[in-house]
Amino acid sequence: MISPYDFGYSWPWTHGHLVLGALLAAFALAARRYKWKWLSWVCLVGVLWSLAGFVIVQEVFRLNKPVVLPGSQFLSSGKGRVLDAGAGGGRSALMVLLARPEARVVALDNFSADYIASEEGGRLLANARLAGVEGRVEVVKGDMREMPLESDSFDAVVGAYSIDHLNAEGAGRALKEVHRVLKPGGQLLFLTIHRDMWVRVAYPFLHGHLYYGRSSAEQRWRSRFEEAGLEVVERGTQPGTLYILCRKR
Ligand SMILES: C[S@@+](CC[C@H](N)C(=O)[O-])C[C@H]1O[C@@H](n2cnc3c(N)ncnc32)[C@H](O)[C@@H]1O
Missing domain, CATH: 3.40.50.150 (Vaccinia Virus protein VP39)
Incomplete structure (x- = not known):
């Protein structure tokens, strides 16, 4: 997931999910402590979503890596x-x-x-x-x-x-x-x-x-x-x- 490139995209786009995930995890722990079960479950779902979002941004969209050239016809002479x-x-x-x-x-x-x-x-x-x-x-x-x-x-x-x-x-x-x-x-x-x-x-x-x-x-x-x-x-x-x-x- 670590890329040597820096295209300048701001952190909320590239790493925002991780920050949100950490906050939601903290809320989940606090809710558990105070026995607010439903809230801790909601926060846990949010943590899972944050992790999925981060993986999608890094590995599927590859926001910190060069774009993958789509199709085969572009400048096919090379x-x-x-x-x-x-x-x-x-x-x-x-x-x-x-x-x-x-x-x-x-x-x-x-x-x-x-x-x-x-x-x-x-x-x-x-x-x-x-x-x-x-x-x-x-x-x-x-x-x-x-x-x-x-x-x-x-x-x-x-x-x-x-x-x-x-x-x-x-x-x-x-x-x-x-x-x-x-x-x-x-x-x-x-x-x-x-x-x-x-x-x-x-x-x-x-x-x-x-x-x-x-x-x-x-x-x-x-x-x-x-x-x-x-x-x-x-x-x-x-x-x-x-x-x-x-x-x-
Ligand atoms: C979202 S970035 C995309 C950059 C790059 N093509 C990429 O895929 O990462 C949009 C770029 O368009 C540039 N841009 C916006 N309006 C422009 C204009 N009128 N003339 C030239 N560049 C412009 C911005 O400065 C910015 O660098």
């Missing part, structure tokens, strides 16, 4: 120039660099998220060094809604838990930019949180990204991709994640 839009601490950039050893990645981020704001790419580069792939990644500071990048210059773009963090107008602009910077036939691999059984158990209070509604999120994304000139060629899920692979028309 090489090419890839843009990671909203790269953060490098979890998705490492996904590409480790699964596609001949690919190069431009990691774009405006470093607006609180947890990454002071990093300016330093954390991402430190993680790339740990993985031994620092020679194939370059950090660029910029806004994905107005990318400081040349048109038709990338074989693929990854938007992992980043384009979905923008509001509807911002996501539309980012997708137009994705289309602009992709070479003809280039791919977009889009990853977003999927409220499946794993998410419901580990983060029962997670609301999802409400800009897009709960039930029809995938359909709305598909429409947005089509509007931006991106054709959906594959979709699927892995625990906690919906992925959609598109191709520039």
Whole structure:
């Protein structure tokens, strides 16, 4: 469960379940002492849930490890120039660099998220060094809604838990930019949180990204991709994640 990487995610996300579990265990012991049987049972159930949540976050979502590349069609030639839009601490950039050893990645981020704001790419580069792939990644500071990048210059773009963090107008602009910077036939691999059984158990209070509604999120994304000139060629899920692979028309 110990990972050498540090992607900067705050402890309530990565270790919050353990803290809650310890508090609930203390309550359970106190309730037992005062012979409040029902309360001690409720707290014990809470302790079990906390442990399950921690294991899911660490071993199923692998929040402290590089994302596992979903599907097999992404950059199947194994090489090419890839843009990671909203790269953060490098979890998705490492996904590409480790699964596609001949690919190069431009990691774009405006470093607006609180947890990454002071990093300016330093954390991402430190993680790339740990993985031994620092020679194939370059950090660029910029806004994905107005990318400081040349048109038709990338074989693929990854938007992992980043384009979905923008509001509807911002996501539309980012997708137009994705289309602009992709070479003809280039791919977009889009990853977003999927409220499946794993998410419901580990983060029962997670609301999802409400800009897009709960039930029809995938359909709305598909429409947005089509509007931006991106054709959906594959979709699927892995625990906690919906992925959609598109191709520039
Ligand atoms: C949840 S993180 C995901 C990081 C990474 N892709 C991963 O999978 O771990 C979202 C990232 O998007 C970045 N971001 C948000 N809005 C952005 C924008 N308009 N332009 C560029 N980056 C942005 C944030 O700074 C943050 O690093």
